[in-house]
Amino acid sequence: MGLYQSYQGSRIIKLELCDVHLTSVDCVLFFTSSISVSFLLLSFLLRSLREYRFSLKHIILLKTDNSAVLNGKSAGNMAVDEIHAANGVRSKHDFSGLKVNQSRLMDGIHSGCKYGAAHRYGEDPTETGMARLSLNDADKQVRDWFMATAESLNCKTSVDQMGNLFAIRPGKNSSAPPIMMGSHLDTQPTGGRYDGILGVNAGLEVLTVLHENNVETEGNIGVVNWTNEEGARFPMMAVSSGVWAEAVPLDTAWNLAEVSPGTDGQRKTMRQELERIGYLGPVQASYRAMPMACHFEVHIEQGPVLEIERRRVGVVKGMSLVSLTGKY
Numbered sequence: 001m002g003l004y005q006s007y008q009g010s011r012i013i014k015l016e017l018c019d020v021h022l023t024s025v026d027c028v029l030f031f032t033s034s035i036s037v038s039f040l041l042l043s044f045l046l047r048s049l050r051e052y053r054f055s056l057k058h059i060i061l062l063k064t065d066n067s068a069v070l071n072g073k074s075a076g077n078m079a080v081d082e083i084h085a086a087n088g089v090r091s092k093h094d095f096s097g098l099k100v101n102q103s104r105l106m107d108g109i110h111s112g113c114k115y116g117a118a119h120r121y122g123e124d125p126t127e128t129g130m131a132r133l134s135l136n137d138a139d140k141q142v143r144d145w146f147m148a149t150a151e152s153l154n155c156k157t158s159v160d161q162m163g164n165l166f167a168i169r170p171g172k173n174s175s176a177p178p179i180m181m182g183s184h185l186d187t188q189p190t191g192g193r194y195d196g197i198l199g200v201n202a203g204l205e206v207l208t209v210l211h212e213n214n215v216e217t218e219g220n221i222g223v224v225n226w227t228n229e230e231g232a233r234f235p236m237m238a239v240s241s242g243v244w245a246e247a248v249p250l251d252t253a254w255n256l257a258e259v260s261p262g263t264d265g266q267r268k269t270m271r272q273e274l275e276r277i278g279y280l281g282p283v284q285a286s287y288r289a290m291p292m293a294c295h296f297e298v299h300i301e302q303g304p305v306l307e308i309e310r311r312r313v314g315v316v317k318g319m320s321l322v323s324l325t326g327k328y
């Protein structure tokens with residue numbers, strides 16, 4: 001499940017890639033506040049699909065427009081529309097030279113997938129599916145991995161009351177709400193290695209490219225990992241991003257009991273499990289405490305449609321929208 005949420009929490013837009021049979025991504029990175037540009041994301045995603053292998057080659061930097069107003073300032077004021085040449089920092093004319101490292105991205109995906117790997121289908125160490133249910137021991141391990149990776153990129157990390165993880169790379173205007181990328185690291189019991197995992201790792205790869213190229217951005221840029229986005233263990237999908245959006249009360253989320261009882265016969269609640277693995281954070285789970293200029297998610301839903309139709313590549317036919325307030 002993937003969600004694109006506005007900073008106001010008033011809009012939740014699900015980008016469905018259900019007909020896309022995994023696999024490759026050509027360009028990703030949209031620094032924009034315009035929702036319409038998310039369609040470009042899909043276009044780029046689909047441009048060079050190749051079965052079973054990702055090809056994430058290019059970073060595309062797009063200037064933000066002024067459609068989002070944050071605290072009286074336009075998003076354009078804090079966007080990544082300027083990169084200065086002074087002090088060894090890249091000129092904005094160097095944008096085209098920034099490229100993600102696709103083998104590093106794949107290594108990152110597989111590195112994190114050590115935690116919760118399951119359902120082997122081949123000889124290669126990476127040829128497994130995933131069973132990393134939210135807030136279980138493997139989820140704790142991959143969270144530790146995520147935080148360590150982000151901190152190695154000089155990101156500031158924080159954890160909110162729902163265990164949502166935020167890694168933010170400061171820009172020149174460090175008080176500006178960050179442009180966020182990300183998704184979720186939890187999986188279904190019979191999940192795959194991409195899904196939301198791709199979205200989180202793609203965000204980390206983007207930060208890595210910015211870091212290694214000494215790019216100073218105007219505003220902050222970060223990656224988020226939303227807790228229990230799949231809803232497989234605690235039966236409410238997107239519950240923690242929902243709390244952040246103030247669409248789900250915190251207590252409702254905290255008191256959600258897991259679907260299947262543990263070995264002790266007890267059904268643990270989200271709050272109990274957040275405490276147990278050490279990810280019950282201090283930051284208020286709300287867009288007010290953790291505002292975002294915008295949020296981009298690369299995400300792959302996996303379904304049998306293409307296999308059934310014996311096709312190698314699918315095309316996104318649309319996106320579904322859920323409005324919490326009636327406006328979007």
Ligand SMILES: [Zn+2]
Pocket residue numbers: 001002184195196229230299
């Ligand atoms: Zn998902």
